[in-house]
Amino acid sequence: xxxxxxxxxxxxxxxxxxxxxxxxxxxxxxxxxxxxxxxxxxxxxxxxxxxxxxxxxxxxxxxxxxxxxxxxxxxxxxxxxxxxxxxxxxxxxxxxxxxxxxxx
Amino acid sequence: xxxxxxxxxxxxxxxxxxxxxxxxxxxxxxxxxxxxxxxxxxxxxxxxxxxxxxxxxxxxxxxxxxxxxxxxxxxxxxxxxxxxxxxxxxxxxxxxxxxxxxxxxxxxxxxxxxxxxxxxxxxxxxxxxxxxxxxxxxxxxxxxxxxxxxxxxxxxxxxxxxxxxxxxxxxxxxxxxxxxxxxxxxxxxxxxxxxxxxxxxxxxxxxxxxxxxxxxxxxxxxxxxxxxxxxxxxxxxxxxxxxxxxxxxxxxxxxxxxxxxxxxxxxxxxxxxxxxxxxxxxxxxxxxxxxxxxxxxxxxxxxxxxxxx
Numbered sequence: 001x002x003x004x005x006x007x008x009x010x011x012x013x014x015x016x017x018x019x020x021x022x023x024x025x026x027x028x029x030x031x032x033x034x035x036x037x038x039x040x041x042x043x044x045x046x047x048x049x050x051x052x053x054x055x056x057x058x059x060x061x062x063x064x065x066x067x068x069x070x071x072x073x074x075x076x077x078x079x080x081x082x083x084x085x086x087x088x089x090x091x092x093x094x095x096x097x098x099x100x101x102x103x104x
Numbered sequence: 105x106x107x108x109x110x111x112x113x114x115x116x117x118x119x120x121x122x123x124x125x126x127x128x129x130x131x132x133x134x135x136x137x138x139x140x141x142x143x144x145x146x147x148x149x150x151x152x153x154x155x156x157x158x159x160x161x162x163x164x165x166x167x168x169x170x171x172x173x174x175x176x177x178x179x180x181x182x183x184x185x186x187x188x189x190x191x192x193x194x195x196x197x198x199x200x201x202x203x204x205x206x207x208x209x210x211x212x213x214x215x216x217x218x219x220x221x222x223x224x225x226x227x228x229x230x231x232x233x234x235x236x237x238x239x240x241x242x243x244x245x246x247x248x249x250x251x252x253x254x255x256x257x258x259x260x261x262x263x264x265x266x267x268x269x270x271x272x273x274x275x276x277x278x279x280x281x282x283x284x285x286x287x288x289x290x291x292x293x294x295x296x297x298x299x300x301x302x303x304x305x306x307x308x309x310x311x312x313x314x315x316x317x318x319x320x321x322x323x324x325x326x327x328x329x330x331x332x333x334x335x336x337x338x339x340x341x342x343x344x345x346x347x348x349x350x351x352x353x354x355x356x357x358x359x360x361x362x363x364x365x366x367x368x369x370x371x372x373x374x375x376x377x378x379x380x381x382x383x384x385x386x387x388x389x390x391x392x393x394x395x396x397x398x399x400x401x402x403x404x405x406x407x408x409x410x411x412x413x
Contacts (some may be wrong), residue, residue, distance in 0.1 A: 004253055004277040007304070024361070026129035026235040055289055059305055062238045063139045071133055085140060092308070100315055100324065101379070 015044070015052035025061045031075075032061065040064060049079040105210040107182035110156035110169065118174065122161065129157040155208045165216060184209060234300030241304040243280055245311040245321070249343040249368055251282030256304070258295075278304070283369040285319060313341060319374025320367045322360070326383045327351060342366045342376050349378060357382040 023028050025050060033048060035041045040080060043051035067078040111118050114128040136143055136150040145150065159165045176182065241256060257275045276295060284290070286308040295302035314321040325340060335353035339346050342363065349363060359380045367374020387393045399405075 004279055005292050006279050007281060007292055009281055009284065010289040010291055010303075024236040050146075056287075058236070058303060059238055059289065066139055069139065070137055070150075072130070081140060096310065097315055097317075104134065 003020065010055040016057060017053075018043075018048050018051050021053060021057060021061060024058055025065060027061065027065060031065075033080075034075055035061065035064065038076050038079055040075065040082070056057050085100070105182055105214060107172075107178065107180045107252055108152075108155070108175040108209060108211045109176070109178040110159050112178055113152055113156035114160065116160075118170070120160075122163070125157070125160045129153065129161070133157075151208070155212050158208070159212070159216070168215065234296050234298035236300045237296035237302045239302065239304055240307050240310050241278075241280075242307050243284065244309050245314060245316060246343065247280060248284050248306075248308050249282065251284075252280045254278050258302070276302075280306075283319070283373075284308075285368065285370075286316060314343070314376075316368075319370050319372075320377060321374065322377035322379055324381050325349075325351075325378045326381050327355070327383055329382055332356065332380065332382050340378060343368070351380065355380050355382075 015023075018029060018032060021027075021032055025032070029048070032041065036043060036051070041053060041057050043053045043057070045051045062076065063082060064078040067073055067081055070077065071077075073081065113118075114125060114132065116128045118123055120128070133150070134151045135141060136146045136153055138147040138150055139149070156344075159169050170190070237258075239256070239258075241254065243252070243254070247254075255275050255277050258271065259273050276292070278290075278292065281292070284306050286306060288306050290304050290306065292302040292304070307330065308316055311321075314323055321343065323340060323342075325338065327336070331338070331351060332355040333353065335355070336351050336358065337348050338351060340349050340363075340372070344366065347363065351361070355379060361378040361380070363376040363378065365373040366376035385392060387396050
C-alpha cells in the first residue's frame with residue numbers, strides 16, 4: 001500500500017508566471033507568447049515579464065500542444081477547437097439541466 | 105503477447121497507399137483525441153490508433169510488420185519470430201510522432217523496441233527536466249462533499265541505462281480534499297514524469313439526484329397541489345443526510361427554495377436549492393373525479409387569466 005499523497009488545490013487565486021508555464025509545459029516562451037497573441041491565453045499584466053496567468057492556462061497549454069502535435073493543426077486551429085469544446089461542454093451542461101427540469 | 109492488426113486498427117487494406125494511411129489516421133485521431141473526444145475509452149482508442157500509425161506510416165517498419173505474414177489475427181497469441189532481433193532493420197529517424205513513450209503495447213515494443221527507441225533526433229520524449237503531467241480524475245459528488253482517498257494508476261516513461269525507454273507503471277493514493285469543485289485542478293508536487301508535477305483536473309460525475317452548479321446543488325422536489333397550496337414539511341435528501349424542509353403555503357411549480365449551506369463545503373459553502381414541481385393526481389377513481397369536479401365548480405380559478413393578453 002503506497003503512501004497517501006496530499007493534493008494541493010489550485011484555486012482561482014493561484015497565478016502563474018511565464019517562466020513557470022514554460023517549465024510546466026516544456027514549451028519555449030515564444031510559443032506561449034504566440035498563444036497570448038492569438039488570444040488562447042489571457043494573462044493579467046502588460047508585458048511578458050509582468051504576465052500572470054490564471055490556473056486554467058496550464059491545462060489549456062498542454063491541450064493545445066497535444067492537439068498541435070497529434071492532429072497537425074496550428075495554434076489558431078487548436079485555439080478554435082478548444083473554444084468550441086468549451087462551448088460544447090457548456091451546452092451539454094445546459095441540456096442536462098433542462099432535461100432534468102422537464103422531469104426526464 | 106497478442107498480435108495487433110494495425111491495418112484493421114486504421115480501417116485500411118494491406119495494400120493501402122501511404123496517403124490512404126495518413127488520411128485514415130488523421131480522421132481517427134480527430135475522433136479519438138483525448139482532448140476532443142467524448143467517445144468512451146477515447147484515450148485507449150487513441151493510443152491504439154497512434155501505435156498503428158507509428159508502424160504503418162514508416163515504410164521500413166511497415167515492411168518489417170508485413171513480413172510477419174497475413175495469417176495473424178487480432179488478439180492471437182504472438183511470439184517474436186526466431187531471428188527477428190530487429191534483423192536487418194534499423195529504425196532510425198523515422199519521425200517519432202511524439203506519442204507518450206512507453207505507452208505502446210508489448211507487441212510493438214517486442215518488434216520495434218530497443219533500436220527504434222534510441223533513434224530519432226531529439227527523441228521528443230527525453231526531456232532534460234520533467235514536464236508537468238495532466239490527467240483527469242472522476243470524482244463522485246459524495247466524494248467531493250466528504251473528501252476521499254482515491255487510487256490512480258500512472259504510466260511514466262523511464263529511460264534506462266542503455267537509453268531504452270520503458271513504461272513504468274505505478275499507482276498513487278491521492279487524498280481528494282472535501283469541497284473540490286468541478287474543473288478545479290489539484291497538484292501533486294514531484295509526481296509527474298521525471299520529477300515534474302502531476303496535475304489532476306477534477307471531473308465531478310453526474311449525480312442521480314442532485315444537479316451541481318459551482319458549489320450549489322439543486323434537487324427537484326415533487327409535491328401535491330394541496331401541499332403547495334396549504335404548505336407542508338417534507339423530508340428531503342441533502343449531501344449531508346436527510347433534512348426537513350418547510351414548503352410555504354401558496355408555493356408554485358418551478359419555485360426555488362434555498363437550504364442555506366447544504367451544498368459543497370468551502371468558503372463560502374454552497375447552498376442546496378429545492379426546485380418544486382407540482383404533480384397533480386390522476387382522476388382515475390369516482391372519488392377523485394368528484395373532488396376535481398367540486399374544485400372546478402366551487403373555485404373561481406383560471407390558470408390562464410392574463411397569461412396571453
